[in-house]
Amino acid sequence: MESFADTVLYVKENSHAVRGCRHRTRSAHAGLARVRRWTPAGLLFAGRSARSEDPASSPDARGGRTCHGCSRRTSNRDLSQPRYAGYRCLARHGICANTTFDPEGRNYEGWYWYAADLQVPTLWDEARNAGLTTANMQWPVTAGAAIDFNVPQYWRAGTADDHKLLRLLSTPGLLELLERDTEALTDGADESIDGDQRRAKAAVRLLELKRPGFMTVYLASLDNVEHEHGPFSPEANATLEQIDALIGRLRAAAGGLAVVSVVSDHGFLKVDKEVHLLTAFRQHGLLDADETGHVKSWQATAWFSGATAAIRINPQAPSGTKDRVGGLLEELLKDANSGLARVLSGDEVKTIRGLPGSGFSG
Numbered sequence: 001m002e003s004f005a006d007t008v009l010y011v012k013e014n015s016h017a018v019r020g021c022r023h024r025t026r027s028a029h030a031g032l033a034r035v036r037r038w039t040p041a042g043l044l045f046a047g048r049s050a051r052s053e054d055p056a057s058s059p060d061a062r063g064g065r066t067c068h069g070c071s072r073r074t075s076n077r078d079l080s081q082p083r084y085a086g087y088r089c090l091a092r093h094g095i096c097a098n099t100t101f102d103p104e105g106r107n108y109e110g111w112y113w114y115a116a117d118l119q120v121p122t123l124w125d126e127a128r129n130a131g132l133t134t135a136n137m138q139w140p141v142t143a144g145a146a147i148d149f150n151v152p153q154y155w156r157a158g159t160a161d162d163h164k165l166l167r168l169l170s171t172p173g174l175l176e177l178l179e180r181d182t183e184a185l186t187d188g189a190d191e192s193i194d195g196d197q198r199r200a201k202a203a204v205r206l207l208e209l210k211r212p213g214f215m216t217v218y219l220a221s222l223d224n225v226e227h228e229h230g231p232f233s234p235e236a237n238a239t240l241e242q243i244d245a246l247i248g249r250l251r252a253a254a255g256g257l258a259v260v261s262v263v264s265d266h267g268f269l270k271v272d273k274e275v276h277l278l279t280a281f282r283q284h285g286l287l288d289a290d291e292t293g294h295v296k297s298w299q300a301t302a303w304f305s306g307a308t309a310a311i312r313i314n315p316q317a318p319s320g321t322k323d324r325v326g327g328l329l330e331e332l333l334k335d336a337n338s339g340l341a342r343v344l345s346g347d348e349v350k351t352i353r354g355l356p357g358s359g360f361s362g
């Protein structure tokens with residue numbers, strides 16, 4: 001008797017469904033091509049909940065918080081609060097940070113929302129190629145993705161207009177259909193447990209109505225709470241228990257044979273130090289900002305991705321700027337309190353497929 005997965009539900013909170021689970025997907029859809037009735041066997045969840053103990057990103061070595069989501073918090077307007085995460089960004093898939101490189105804040109803090117930025121096939125592509133019906137509930141980088149039933153992750157100002165935009169970006173009629181019997185998704189970047197509960201309810205409805213063979217769902221609140229309170233904190237543990245209940249509901253909706261995978265895009269460490277790299281740049285005249293932190297001009301700046309920062313030199317900067325930046329980074333490196341663990345040259349960054357266009361990375 002065939003007992004293959006009809007549904008792979010992939011739940012996460014912030015990364016991109018482009019790596020890691022292709023093998024599982026192939027195994028699942030190999031059976032799906034033969035089993036036409038809906039007997040879901042695959043759910044894959046991802047959340048910002050992993051707790052890693054990577055020594056390379058230890059608090060002592062790095063300083064700052066480990067987070068893919070820190071990019072938003074290290075916007076150019078936030079020079080006093082940059083936070084770092086400690087993992088290597090792989091440039092090969094085209095999505096290296098939460099936000100695109102935008103040193104002067106012209107893109108209204110725009111994230112990598114658009115599937116057009118992806119440079120490799122995704123799990124949805126693989127599933128679709130195998131004949132599976134695909135679905136998504138607010139997974140990152142899904143605006144414009146080739147998903148059969150898609151509610152992408154997208155927001156702008158957090159006003160009621162966000163909902164109109166989300167309807168336009170979703171599969172026509174889908175969001176209206178899902179919200180007919182459930183609470184509406186919240187506008188803006190809602191990373192609260194309430195936002196997750198709404199997402200989960202909509203995802204359950206999507207499972208019930210469309211019975212996809214492969215589905216991704218994004219739950220964000222644990223990451224948010226761990227950034228605020230640290231891993232293993234009472235707040236984080238309480239949130240984790242609530243998310244666990246949501247996953248239980250999703251699993252029940254998908255059916256007993258569903259394969260459920262819970263994944264995370266980054267780990268967490270308890271840290272007690274923040275690195276203010278852009279502040280150092282400003283103090284050394286490498287960028288100029290107004291009193292609100294908005295960058296007015298820059299000769300060099302940093303593009304944050306977790307606990308790493310790619311240093312980019314403005315093509316219009318005076319000659320010698322790169323040497324000045326290198327000198328500053330060397331100076332910081334010698335200071336045991338700077339929080340800077342390592343500085344990579346541009347060539348080294350290329351070798352490890354780090355953020356493109358980096359003069360340095362630290």
Ligand SMILES: [Zn+2]
Binds near residue numbers: 048066068069223227
């Ligand atoms: Zn995070």
